[in-house]
Amino acid sequence: MKNSGLKGFFKKLYKYRIFLLMLSPAVIYTLIFAYYPMTGIVLAFKKYNYAGGIWGSPWNGLENFKFFFKSGQAGLVTRNTVLYNLVFIAINMITQIAVAIFLTEVRNKHFRKISQSIMFLPYFISWVIVGVMAFNIFSSDYGFMNRLITFFGEKKISFYTKPEVWPFILVFFNVWKNIGYGSVMYLAAIMGIDTSIYEAAAIDGANVFQRIFKVTIPMIMPTATILLLLSVGGIFKGNFDMFYNLVGNNGLLYNYTDVIDTLTFRALISSNNFGMSAAIGLYQSVLCFITILAVNKLVGLYDKDYTLF
Numbered sequence: 001m002k003n004s005g006l007k008g009f010f011k012k013l014y015k016y017r018i019f020l021l022m023l024s025p026a027v028i029y030t031l032i033f034a035y036y037p038m039t040g041i042v043l044a045f046k047k048y049n050y051a052g053g054i055w056g057s058p059w060n061g062l063e064n065f066k067f068f069f070k071s072g073q074a075g076l077v078t079r080n081t082v083l084y085n086l087v088f089i090a091i092n093m094i095t096q097i098a099v100a101i102f103l104t105e106v107r108n109k110h111f112r113k114i115s116q117s118i119m120f121l122p123y124f125i126s127w128v129i130v131g132v133m134a135f136n137i138f139s140s141d142y143g144f145m146n147r148l149i150t151f152f153g154e155k156k157i158s159f160y161t162k163p164e165v166w167p168f169i170l171v172f173f174n175v176w177k178n179i180g181y182g183s184v185m186y187l188a189a190i191m192g193i194d195t196s197i198y199e200a201a202a203i204d205g206a207n208v209f210q211r212i213f214k215v216t217i218p219m220i221m222p223t224a225t226i227l228l229l230l231s232v233g234g235i236f237k238g239n240f241d242m243f244y245n246l247v248g249n250n251g252l253l254y255n256y257t258d259v260i261d262t263l264t265f266r267a268l269i270s271s272n273n274f275g276m277s278a279a280i281g282l283y284q285s286v287l288c289f290i291t292i293l294a295v296n297k298l299v300g301l302y303d304k305d306y307t308l309f
Contacts, residue, residue, distance in 0.1 A: 043278035064279035100186035120180035131245030163256035189223040
């Protein structure tokens with residue numbers, strides 16, 4: 001029985017050899033660049049030195065984790081990371097769905113294409129460039145906002161010394177940069193809805209808003225749920241590019257803008273401790289894994305068809 005199973009397995013391999021050959025580059029790429037680097041997790045439990053390398057460095061138990069939790073910033077940066085990501089997820093989802101619905105309801109094809117292209121453009125702009133843009137907008141001396149404020153006879157605002165305004169600035173730039181790319185996902189889901197459903201709703205007398213809330217939104221909920229689950233999987237990971245390029249090393253803003261990734265980067269630069277960096281990365285990954293399992297379970301209780309696994 002065992003031999004017949006193996007024989008059938010090899011027959012299938014031979015039968016689908018062309019497809020497997022086509023798939024092999026992607027599999028090899030994933031194994032080399034996604035799975036093999038996972039072996040570096042051992043660095044979280046080692047005192048790394050260049051002479052020993054990853055495998056030859058001595059073990060030091062949980063010392064790398066102690067550094068993070070004894071720094072006094074672990075709770076603050078974890079809270080900031082989670083709260084920022086929750087706001088990003090909620091606002092991005094709402095705005096992206098709204099934009100996708102707006103684009104499908106617009107009848108002028110030229111306006112729709114131009115609007116979609118303009119909104120998609122920021123996704124390709126580097127966060128380095130966005131950081132420069134932000135500085136030119138909010139700078140005390142040359143910023144557009146302060147020029148506008150002084151034009152109306154008001155005093156300049158030193159945005160880079162007012163940490164309480166930065167959550168709003170960060171949320172704005174995050175939404176601005178991702179709204180075009182994210183809306184494409186929902187736009188594709190809306191395009192996949194059977195037009196006969198809309199025709200039936202119109203015959204029943206449903207207006208445009210009723211069609212949106214009774215047909216479009218319920219029909220794209222499976223797509224929205226999957227994207228939500230994928231987003232929740234990274235809820236403990238801060239967008240390092242965004243936070244570092246917009247805030248930089250401005251210590252006055254750290255209480256409101258510091259996340260796990262930026263704290264880790266600064267600690268790594270100052271101490272050159274690769275083990276500590278690996279420990280915090282493992283800490284983030286474990287929390288993300290637990291979170292996505294919990295959220296997936298909650299979604300399964302509501303509707304099993306919406307779950308990832």
